Amino acid sequence: MSWYAEHLVPRIVNLVCSTPGVSRWRRLAVEGLRGSVVEIGFGSGLNVRYYPSAVERVYAVEPRDAAWRLAQRAIAASPVTITRAGLDGQHLSLDNSSCDSALSTFTLCTVGDDALAARELYRVLKPGGVLHVLEHGLAPDERVATWQRRLDPLERVLADGCHLTRDPVAVLESAGFALTRLEQRYESGPKPWSYFTVALATKPLD
């Protein structure tokens, strides 16, 4: 792992992903989280301040120590018990059907195998549990999508594996989730990075 990916990218993400525009989307994404929550790609803890009061504990999954260190102030200031529960959202060390909710913000774009991560979240959620997702992804406009495909290889190198061309909706549906809320539109900013999806993906009752 390079020094750039371990130390610099978490700081850049912390800055770029904490703008007022992105924070409005975070508030939307966390609405309704409750009980025990697994959050993959916890990063620098930018969602912590928006957790609703119904959240009791959070299992944070984050590979980068630098990001975890940046998160410490937010964790200390939160009334929620937040523990680091692993390093890889593709292989969670949580029991089947053990979590009430799950959260992934700008992480399905980055994990090596987004389909595997979505299936893991499905596995650890209780039936009726909800995965809250906020992602950027493949735009519906061909001109933008063409640019996304061109820029994707560079993005992966510069942003520690992040893809511009993933389709979070397709991945969630393939994992077995039912989408119970879906909002997709451009946020302000360069279009290849700003086609946002906020979704609630529910694990059906048995």
Ligand SMILES: C[S@@+](CC[C@H](N)C(=O)[O-])C[C@H]1O[C@@H](n2cnc3c(N)ncnc32)[C@H](O)[C@@H]1O
């Ligand atoms: C673009 S950042 C988003 C961070 C945070 N979720 C946010 O919204 O600010 C992507 C995060 O996913 C993490 N990540 C990368 N691979 C991962 C994996 N296999 N499992 C869990 N998290 C991973 C990165 O270290 C990084 O913190």
